[in-house]
Amino acid sequence: xxxxxxxxxxxxxxxxxxxxxxxxxxxxxxxxxxxxxxxxxxxxxxxxxxxxxxxxxxxxxxxxxxxxxxxxxxxxxxxxxxxxxxxxxxxxxxxxxxxxxxxxxxxxxxxxxxxxxxxxxxxxxxxxxxxxxxxxxxxxxxxxxxxxxxxxxxxxxxxxxxxxxxxxxxxxxxxxxxxxxxxxxxxxxxxxxxxxxxxxxxxxxxxxxxxxxxxxxxxxxxxxxxxxxxxxxxxxxxxxxxxxxxxxxxxxxxxxxxxxx
Amino acid sequence: xxxxxxxxxxxxxxxxxxxxxxxxxxxxxxxxxxxxxxxxxxxxxxxxxxxxxxxxxxxxxxxxxxxxxxxxxxxxxxxxxxxxxxxxxxxxxxxxxxxxxxxxxxxxxxxxxxxxxxxxxxxxxxxxxxxxxxxxxxxxxxxxxxxxxxxxxxxxxxxxxxxxxxxxxxxxxxxxxxxxxxxxxxxxxxxxxxxxxxxxxxxxxxxxxxxxxxxxxxxxxxxxxxxxxxxxxxxxxxxxxxxxxxxxxxxxxxxxxxxxxxxxxxxxxxx
Numbered sequence: 307x308x309x310x311x312x313x314x315x316x317x318x319x320x321x322x323x324x325x326x327x328x329x330x331x332x333x334x335x336x337x338x339x340x341x342x343x344x345x346x347x348x349x350x351x352x353x354x355x356x357x358x359x360x361x362x363x364x365x366x367x368x369x370x371x372x373x374x375x376x377x378x379x380x381x382x383x384x385x386x387x388x389x390x391x392x393x394x395x396x397x398x399x400x401x402x403x404x405x406x407x408x409x410x411x412x413x414x415x416x417x418x419x420x421x422x423x424x425x426x427x428x429x430x431x432x433x434x435x436x437x438x439x440x441x442x443x444x445x446x447x448x449x450x451x452x453x454x455x456x457x458x459x460x461x462x463x464x465x466x467x468x469x470x471x472x473x474x475x476x477x478x479x480x481x482x483x484x485x486x487x488x489x490x491x492x493x494x495x496x497x498x499x500x501x502x503x504x505x506x507x508x509x510x511x512x513x514x515x516x517x518x519x520x521x522x523x524x525x526x527x528x529x530x531x532x533x534x535x536x537x538x539x540x541x542x543x544x545x546x547x548x549x550x551x552x553x554x555x556x557x558x559x560x561x562x563x564x565x566x567x
Numbered sequence: 568x569x570x571x572x573x574x575x576x577x578x579x580x581x582x583x584x585x586x587x588x589x590x591x592x593x594x595x596x597x598x599x600x601x602x603x604x605x606x607x608x609x610x611x612x613x614x615x616x617x618x619x620x621x622x623x624x625x626x627x628x629x630x631x632x633x634x635x636x637x638x639x640x641x642x643x644x645x646x647x648x649x650x651x652x653x654x655x656x657x658x659x660x661x662x663x664x665x666x667x668x669x670x671x672x673x674x675x676x677x678x679x680x681x682x683x684x685x686x687x688x689x690x691x692x693x694x695x696x697x698x699x700x701x702x703x704x705x706x707x708x709x710x711x712x713x714x715x716x717x718x719x720x721x722x723x724x725x726x727x728x729x730x731x732x733x734x735x736x737x738x739x740x741x742x743x744x745x746x747x748x749x750x751x752x753x754x755x756x757x758x759x760x761x762x763x764x765x766x767x768x769x770x771x772x773x774x775x776x777x778x779x780x781x782x783x784x785x786x787x788x789x790x791x792x793x794x795x796x797x798x799x800x801x802x803x804x805x806x807x808x809x810x811x812x813x814x815x816x817x818x819x820x821x822x823x824x825x826x827x828x829x830x831x832x833x834x835x836x837x838x
Contacts, residue, residue: 356736356740358736376739377736377739377740378739378740378742379740379741379742381740382740383736383737383740385733385736385737387731387733388731388733388734389733389734389737390737391734391737391738391752391756392756392832393755393756393830393832393833402738402741402751403741403742405751406738406741406742406743406747406751407741407742410744410746410747411746413743413746413747413750413751443831443832443835444832445832445835446835456737459737459741460737460740460741463740463741463742465740
């Protein structure tokens, strides 16, 4: 049985169709990148995986069971911005999840439990390269460091699924490369299943194990919202030939233009 | 060069800021001198001498009848009322505001009431307070609470709702329950904003305090001002007004400093 199963999934807001007839099966430990024009439902799909949105029709299953209807500790998330808590230092940000889990009322750890948790936090910070900044406030960090922090904060919970919503969209290209290396390293270490939404087709083309292209098959020029998007390409990474890249790029850009028109 | 691009230097900015104060003092002292030259017993625009004499009498000499130092007694009485009223209002605002901001069910239940209450003119219900709570301390404190709490409640709820939705999702993915969302996310981030709300509410709080004291009291800064008004004692009223202003400025600045010290992340642009 596959880890995540999507059967005939539809998402509509009133007349507006976002996703139509989505079918997908993902094994545990896969790293899927989701690309496509804006408004093609990548983020909506991610929100459904997160439990923030529910489908209009169809099935979304996690190991054969329906997805929980609200976010929980098994599904970590990193947004493009605002993923870390500004009132906590770097160390406290990463410690937070462990504290919340162990102390439902106080939400704070003390004594030996705290020391133990802090050791884990230290190791986590080390692996994302934030040890020197452990006592800083988030606003003192660069954009890339804030995203590292957000990833560390999620991964310390050992989530079964890690969802990334354009996590590197606001970063400089140089920093982005470093973040890719870090992400691949963490993925290999933890073996968690990752879904990453990105605008950057190139990013999607070589990061991870599987590329999912969200695009509209049908288009009504008079009513751009009439048809939803679906997965038009589902490719294992490695099959990175130039022609395919051009094809996808052209199709996605065309949809983007139609959306904007 | 355009006017909008003319920036004063440090020294000239300070001088420009002082200028209006000096002008007011100058105009006042000229007018006062003129009236006192006409009539040395003029009460309307007392000079510096009369005012210092009045302050000396009120603050540094025992009252002949009661044996108290009236100005200090008035000050402590007023500050106690103000502190209690604003303290209670801020606590209420914190609880109701956070619940309103975080829990949709409570918001649906309470937000309309809070909005309606914040529209009631507090002075219009002062008579009700006097009737219900009597003429003692309680009704004066209650006036401040009723006058400032609803607006602060709305402000706190609004601040909670302004926290990025991403944070709310994030903390849920870290396993937080509703209580933890309040105690570890909403409360600590809203505290510095509450202090800002209190600073803004102090103006109205003083207004309600002085109004209540003017109507029914036996001590307090507002009481004294309205008492000596009968004798046209501008030499007491003016120093009292200046003293109240100084108190208000000091309280405001203390809160501002406390905010900076207690929440370093807040003032450094961390929100």
